Amino acid sequence: MMFSPLRLVRAASVVAAMMAATALTPAFAQEAAPTAVAPEAVVATVGGSTITEADLGFAAEDLAQELQQMPPEQRRAFLVRVLIDMKVMAKAGADAGMADTPLFKQRLQYLQDRSLRRAYFADVIATGVTAEAVKAAYDKFVADFKPAPEIRASHILVATEEEAKAVKAALDGGADFAALAKEKSIDPGAANGGDLGFFSKGMMVAPFEAAAFGLSDIGQVSDPVQSQFGWHVIRLEEKRESSPPAFEKIAPQLQQQLLMTTFDDTVAKLMDGVAIDIPDEALSAAVAAQTETGAPAQ
Template identity: 30%
Template sequence: MKAKITYLSLCCLLLTSCQEAQDVHMVNNIQQTPIAQVGTQTIYKEDVDAELRDLPSHLQYLSQNKRARQKILNTLIRRSVLSQQAFALGLDQDTLVHRRINRSRDSIMIEALRDWELSQITTPNDKDIQTYYKLHISDFTIPEQIHARHILVRQKSEALAILKQLKQHKDDFASLAAQYSIDDSNKSRGGDLNWFPHGIMVADFEKVAFALKNIGDISKPVKTQYGWHIIELLGKRPAYKQTLEEAQDEILQILRQQALDSWMNDLVKDSQINIINNDDLEPTLQLPINQP
């Protein structure tokens, strides 16, 4: 069975006095702009926007990319066609599938409940924020950090050859990293590792990187399990304690989350719950005692 899919225009229409307004629907008092009809299901512009908002932060720029938005729409259309076919076959009536649908529904409703309760919570006052700050001052200590970049190669001889070039042309670090480094996660950025505190990098790398004293200092080749590194120091930040003003937004979120957790715990505690048979929780597969 082939579903007939009608595509509505994805182009943004410039509204002038001689043009008609774009078709807009109201769904649960929320403005929705339909862009495709897939069988019995309507796909809205807001559905595409929601998918784009769920992308990782470094991909958020795609929300303004027309090709990316078209790709998201195509994905939603495919998902809708396949989902409708599954329902048409009655697969939602399968016991295990039905339970999975219920679990997904529960997760969505819990998220909606959290958002609703957060909107009801009274904003903590200045005294509450100050009290929390004083009691948890150690939590607002920012550790020492450095900003560095590196070139990673497999052999020490390669590292020594690159170091020789750097001694003659120090400004070539980024271009040499792009050309020779085998660390694909940052070679396109000239080997830039951004800012990091102690405990992030492997021990041998960290020891040498934090020992560099002056901005622009370049290390001798450093061996780790990944290969041989040449490190350049780009910046240093000493450890410091955030002021109350700097920590205020974070504390506000913490206090709101604590209030939400307390409300949800009370809700569970006050509910009528009857454990029918704890024996049914026994695992069906007995693992050997020496296995985790």
């Protein structure tokens, strides 16, 4: 299933926040004690105002990128320091009357909506993407998988046609391919005898691909073929049919796809019957153009 850029960004922003909260917060609790810590447990008191384990989790969501750049043993202290600064500055702002301004109240409403959005995503959408659902998606992926031809080939890459012809002549005369690749090839992979591993159609540049897949017998060596990288002499090593990747390799991708699909479907249902008015006609059209499902804004 394809997703519009709008929905990918909208969903990814919530997914990232949820993953930050679920992945980082337990680590702080584990650093503090070997057993689970209650969200209401007090970590510090600042002028009579408390900082709790829940506060650390909230801060971890907002500062996920900064925390990823920091050694794990420093993260908890960093968050506490940030929250101390926040408490002190928040009190100063309240004392100055900033909490009573219309702009602050608008910001507060935005933050409340954002928090509820995250909570709804975590409790309603994400919980539907179970291990069983991911496994079912993998089973369907395997059932729908269509094997494609794959080959394993080695090559020797040189700068000129004359060099390539000389390499081909040496191979025809019985020279060892791997040894000649190490000696002559200018490809970075020459150290392993020029072995390129398995690949399917569409993975290599066109002239190389045509020559490689044109080889029919194992051990057969191609005539020199030119690409933008130089001149290749190619040997066919193995043939096989592709197989689906292991569950462990593709499970994270499938989980992300399920999250996106569930997000998309849930938002579409929530939007059903909701009236949207965007007075700016150009903006309204731009929003409608980015919306994959649902009625355009009016």
